[in-house]
Amino acid sequence: MDQTYKARKEAFVSNLSGGDITEINSVTLVASTAVLLWSALQSRISFFTPYSAPALVVDFLLNVGAILFSFTVYSSSSVLLNILLASPAILLLLSSPKKAQKAKPPRSASRKNDTSKRASSDLDPFPVHPFLTTYRAAMMIATCVGILAVDFRVFPRRFAKVENWGTSLMDLGVGSFVFSAGVVSARSVLRERSRATLPRRLIASIRHSIPLFVLGFIRLLSVKGLDYAEHVTEYGVHWNFFFTLALLPPFVEIFHSLTAVLPWYELLALIIAVAYQVALESTDLKGYILVSPRGPDLLSKNREGVFSFIGYLAIFLAGRATGIRIIPRGTGLSKTPQQARRSVLVSLALQAAVWSGLFFFNSTYAFGYGAGIPVSRRLANMPYVLWITAFNNAQLFVFCLIETVFFPSAHQATDKEDESEQVSFATSRVMAAFNKNGLAVFLVANLLTGAVNLGVKTLDAKTPQAMAVLIAYAAVVTGVAMGLDWSGIKLKL
Incomplete structure (x- = not known):
């Protein structure tokens, strides 16, 4: 890479101070209002059933395009974009009756009683929730869009990662990625796989981490080998986000053992965040991370990645705490599906508050x-951990509320077949595809980002050219996700 251009690129993402949290919330709300419109179209007129070519295009424009435009050309008009998306959804909600579902053939009385008893016991106690799929997919789409858009001038500098202090859209995305991973990790804990001994759990977690370490080293070698522009103060000289993700599983298993004494993951997350913040404020650690010269040792060269891992560990555990509360079905002899869903909404609202x-x-x-x-x-640091946790609980609450209003049948099913149909009806195909192979799609997005940056001088691209590249990139990433989904392929990295 041309050294002058490389220096310009590094300066383009350096020494930034971020933006206002209110604006960040407004920009990210676009994902929710897009889902609101999608839900109105599906529940009122079954627009996405059957899933035709026009349905695919609209699905892409709503759930991928809206996020892309909110980050770029509508970045200063996010309130307007939210209104443009929410208005037709509200009109559909008020003017159109809910689309009736096909009735199933009647059963005989004895067969119906036997089937209902068997169905209630056969239902998975930890079901697939459309709102959770949508939340994770929206986060993944925003992340994939952001990692390339940040290299163009059409992406505001206040949205790019801050240097030392402040809040930005990209900073929110990194933490949300970890929080989301923590939410879904709760499923294995709920299924009581954690009864295995600590050494056995550590071995299993290390096996899970090996592919992530490999990806981390591949990224490191490619960045150094291609002389790719890099922002050293982000994670350090050699560290990258894949190494952070790789280290999380074994450390989480170690801290999971503490739940025998402290059964609340929220408390564990807070203890870690508070202890780390005390160390930052009462020792020379903060100065060491931020301003000390980079010495010859590996710790000094990668101190941002090493010490920020503590905060990400707290975020992951906070995400697992939320997952434990929202993933279980929650029904029983004394609690109906409606009551269970109200409990989830109340829990998410309280946690967000x-x-x-x-x-x-x-x-x-x-x-x-x-x-x-x-x-x-x-x-x-601690404020960062609290911000990420508060934001993601609020996001989950909004997505859960939308699902509850438009697709109440999704959490009221009486048998597996009916539940599968209702969940499928209530879930965007694009969102389901991004959720199914999230990490693999993220890897593809990283490779495409590198290819675009090597082939296009992103700093010099005008808005029309930048948007053309970004739309094509978003379409290719979505195509990869949809292709893997339609092929029935699920890659576990």
């Missing part, structure tokens, strides 16, 4: 009672 309150008091002076600690993604 509590974490938001903790973030408010931790990151501001809050009428003289707050700590006033600025957010730092580079440190992954």
Whole structure:
């Protein structure tokens, strides 16, 4: 790569201070309003059933295109984009009756009683939730869009990763990726696979981490070998996000053993975040990470990645805490599906409120009672952990509320066949595809991002050219996700 251009690219993503959280919330809300419109079209007129070519195009435009446009050309008009998406959804909700589902053939009374008893016991206690699929897919789509869009001028600098202190859209995406992984990891805990001994769990987690370590080394070698522009203060000289993801499983298993004494993952996450923040404030650790010279040793060269891992571990555990509360079916002799869903909504609302309150008091002076600690993604400090956790619980609440309003049958099914049909009806094909092979799609997006940057001078691209490249890139990534889904392929990395 031309050294002058490389220096320009590195300067383009360096020394940034981020933007306002209110604007970040407005921009990310576009994903929810797009799902709102998708849900209105599906529940009221079954627009995406059968799944025709026009349905695929609209699905892509709503769930991928809307996010892309909110990050770029609509970045300063996100409120307008939200209104444009929400207005037709509200009109459909008010003017059109809910689309009736096909009735099943009647059963005889005795067969019906036997079947209902068997069905209630056969239902998976930890079902697939459309709102959780949608949440994870939206996060993945936003991440894939952001990693390339950030290299173009059409992507505002206030959305790019901050240097030391502040909040930005890209900083939110990195933490949300880890939180999302923590949410789905709760499923294995709920299925009681964790009864195995710690050494056995560690061996299993290390096996899971090996592919991520390999990807991390491949990225490291490719960046160094191709002389690719890099932002060293992001993770360090050699560290990258794949190494952070690879180290999470074994460390999570170690901390999982502490649940025998502290059964609440939220408390574990808080203890880690508080202990790390105390170390930052009461020792020379903060100065060492931020301003000390990079010595010859590996720790000094990669100190951002090594120490920020502590914050990401807390975020992962906070995500697992949320997953444990929302994944179980929650029904029983004394609780109906409607009551169970209300419990999930209340739980998510309370968690979002509590974490938001903790973030408010931790990151501001809050009428003289707050700590006033600025957010730092580079440190992954306590305010950062609280911000990521509060935001993602709020996101889950919104997606869960949309599903509950438009697709109540998805959580009220009485047998496996009916539940599978209702879940499929309530889930976007594009979202399901991104969720199914999330990490593999993320890897493809990283490879395409590198290819585009090597072939296109992104800094010099005008808005029309940048948007053409980004739309084509988003379409290819979506095509890969859909292709893997339609082929029945599920890659576990």
